[in-house]
Amino acid sequence: MSPLDDSGAVARIGPNAITRVAEALVAARGSAADVFGAAGLTHYLDEPPEAMVDERDVTALQQALRAQLDAETARGIGHDAGLRTGDYLLAHRIPRPAQRLLKLLPPGPASALLLKAVGKHAWTFSGSGDFSYTIGRPVQVRIQDCPLCRGSQADVPVCDFYRGTFERLFTTLVHRKTQVIETQCQAMGAEACVFEMRW
Secondary structure (H helix, E strand, C coil): CCCECCCCCECEECCHHHHHHHHHHHHHHCCCHHHHHHHCCCHHHHCCCCCCEEHHHHHHHHHHHHHHCCHHHHHHHHHHHHHHHHHHHHHHCCCHHHHHHHHHCCHHHHHHHHHHHHHHCCHHHHCCCEEEEECCCCEEEEEECCCCCCCCCCCCCCCHHHHHHHHHHHHHHCCCCCEEEEEECHHHCCCCEEEEEEC
């Protein structure tokens, strides 16, 4: 489990994994200072990142979220941050014509096209982790060496940031009744984090 990408450089993740967590913390608790302080990342509150960040910062923030808050609150904030990330992607990263096309397609083909596009940019959210997917009933997304739960142990799945992001994208572009469940999590000892999309 290395924080390095295939070229040997430190892997990086998009700033949404930092900024949307801060927004979710402020919305739920009025402040993000204690969690970001515990992660050693208060500089991001002073100057929110606009470019890719070191994936180790994302891992540290997720660990601090779970260490500073009770499990239910941490999961809720992670999920909200993921929903906010999905909103950002829909507003700024997925072209409107592509969104219109996906909404016209049946769920199966729409899932295939959406995840093919997501897979091309997977390095922007999974860092040095390995992203893959399977189209079927259900649709499955797999992230091995997941940066969100790397180095953590838990009794329940904890990658709620990804769950929220996939939920927003799928309910908007594939099927409005999509349910996203993390069925396996490396924090629980699984080989990879696995998310299932059902409708």
